[in-house]
Amino acid sequence: MALSVVKNLARSLAVLLVVTFATFTLMFGNGPGIAQAVLGLNARPEDVQREVVALGLDQPLLVQYWHWLSGAVTGNLGESFYTGQSVTEALSSRVPVTLALVVITLVLTVVLSVLLGVTAAVKGGWVDRLLQFVSVLGTAVPAFIVAIVLVFTFAVAWRMFPATGYVTPELSISGWVKSVTLPVVALLVGAVASAAAQFRTAVLDTLGRDYVRTLRARGISERHVIFRHVLRNSAGPGLTVLSLTTLGLLGGAVFIEQVFALPGMGQLANQSAQVNDVPMVMGTVLVTIVIVLVVNFLGDLTTILLNPKARTR
């Protein structure tokens, strides 16, 4: 087991290096272009040349990447090309907003999708068909459209919630709850729809196993068969679903932050990309990938812990 954990870690690290290097190469590849964008289109060529040197964009890409990487290890991701603000500092105020959004949604998704997925699989019949239909709808409509529908209904027409803006929890807990309610619901719809459908499939698969029939034949009550044995054996595939859901939520959060004007990581990435602030963009890419890798690693680890075959090996 220790071996597979080490293997997993090594793999995550390799992916991290490969992806950051590829992104870095793309983003920093065109030094004069970046300098031109920073100075504006009317900047004179000699000023652009000076800016290229000042920003360190004249060095070989590998050297630049090495600088960035060794800085990143110590928590220094460079400074914004525009404001001079430290990227780490900017991220440290942005990441908690996005993470709170994603984690709250994820917890609710787990509860709701397990409930709905198990109900659909076990009950069958019209309950199952209704849930399948709703889940197709929920999965198909993009999160930002759901968000706009929510704003239209609850903020503009009924004025129950603020349409946009963010209140930090330090300032007011109730204000914070109000400001994240609609964003969380907007993310939740799609996440639950797709996770419940996948969880239903996992439960149906387990229900069809030989040992479930044998457990029933042994006189064990249906409740115990479902809650002790079927749920336990569907947990593995369920975890995979959650890893994918987290990935989807991180992507969806970018749109949701735009709709509700939340000062999260996605908004930072979007705003920085529009002004060509590459160190900032690079920082958000790094943090996002690290989050994804951590989630996948934890998912794999839990899968190993849950599976006696992998655990006892």
Place this chain on the structure above:
Amino acid sequence: MTVDPAASPSTRRRVFRRLLRSPQGALCLAWLALIVLVAATSPWLAPSGPTVADLDAANAPPLTPGHLLGGDSAGRDILSRLMWGSRQTVLACVIVLAVSIAVGVASGLVAGFYRGRFEGAAGFVSDVVMSLPGIVLLIALYALTGPNIPAAMAVFGLLIAPTYYRLVRNVVLGVRNELYVDAARVAGLSDLRIVGRHVLWAVRAPVIIQSSFVLAAGIGIEAGVSFLGLGDPAGASWGIVLQNSFNGIYNNRWAVVWPALVISVTILALVLLGNALSDVLQSSARSRTLSPRRRRAAQEAAQPGDAAGESIPVGSSDDVVLSVRGLRIAYPAAGGEVREVVHGVDLDVRRGEIHGLVGESGSGKSQIAFATLGILPREALIFGGSVLLDGDDLLADPAKMRAARGRRIAYVPQEPMSNLDPSFTIGKQLMYGLRAVTRLDSRQARGRVVELLTRVGISDPERVMRLYPHEISGGMAQRVLICGAVAADPDVIVADEPTTALDVTVQAEVLELLRELSRERGLAMILVTHNLGVVADLCDVVSVMKDGDIVERAEVDDLFRSPREAYTKELLSSSRSVELMEI
């Protein structure tokens, strides 16, 4: 999911016609065709240009003359902008599809057909790409290219290509080893022609279905990226129209409805089309369980006493413990029909008797076994009959069935390894089962399980109880399952091919164990098997099944000495020739 390589163009037309006949498929296709048509004709049909501003129409409500859907904050006609925007949507679709299919299908074909190092590398790349948050990369890309939707869509095509890669590779791996590819190899066709003719054909249906979903995702991303402000602000696209309208939602709230509706409906049309396509192309995907109404209808339709005509007389006797009368079982089949697989079977088992139920696979013998335990699959229909345990009808009363199952009638399955829950230790699952049917506390249950495990021939029960199913052998697993069956001291055991999956030496030991248990506890046993050797060795009475009917019933010696039915003779002689071959 194999596709017949000899399918002709006419089957293609048929698939298309079936798609049109389903309301879902026809509606989706109609909407998508409309979008494409509008995209092609908007330069002529759109009421105005995409950026023509009419200040009088600023924030005009819907149904304003000349502006059917109203105007945006700059006075541009929303309907026209949506019509022009459909051009960008269609363009985005073409780019996403071209890039993702070119990369994903090609690499999937190569990886599936040649395997080796390429497959390893492609698998790693596809895993990595699948685990990346695509939208963040698309935003990063914007810093590089500026507002450039086609470039963004091409990158999205690359990011989504792994879904095709995985799909195609898996299909090709399946097809690769199938007979017709082997035959083509033997016939000396070149790899390229094999790929072209056979593999591409097999891959076609899943790729078409997948494309529908990929396009849905592509449209969502195109609209989303434009909505984020990463598109060309001067151009018209659905996402930009949505963004403009959303920014002015307090001035003209209806303006957000149209772009949101167009985007959602188009994505939904593609998703539903994908589902309709997979129903038409892969009909096996749907569950066959009938709705309660259809179940009742089927059962009523089956009632008029057409139960199997000539039933074999069953010897009546006082010590019959389990008796089956007129049992009829059916399953939903393709095309909404219902197929009966057991046609009114009678069966009597006396106390202490080992009753063999023999026949070919598919003759319905396992179905009878499951029915006596009330563990038929959910889609099964019981058309009639009764299962009487000491005179009580278990089929008529689910509560009685529940009370009998595991306590008075127990089950020994065929495949020992797949019948133990892989997530629990042997000890845990045996104790759960035992405590479900007795009032023992956990210490007593443990003691009883140890005792029973010793009885079924496991020498170190304490150690085995701590093991997981994958850590024990098949023979030991079958002993554990037999232990689970006899735990509650039942009157009848239903054993479904209990030795088929075991090694020959272990088979003999397990049969001996069953014989001993039957003798010492006065257990009646229904032994389902296709192995006449087992029958001769163990059974007292034999019922021979064929196509859902019992065709002959006899004491075991009589049956082997003088079989009456032609089918029984045939079965006996074929089994002898198999035995000869095995020697």
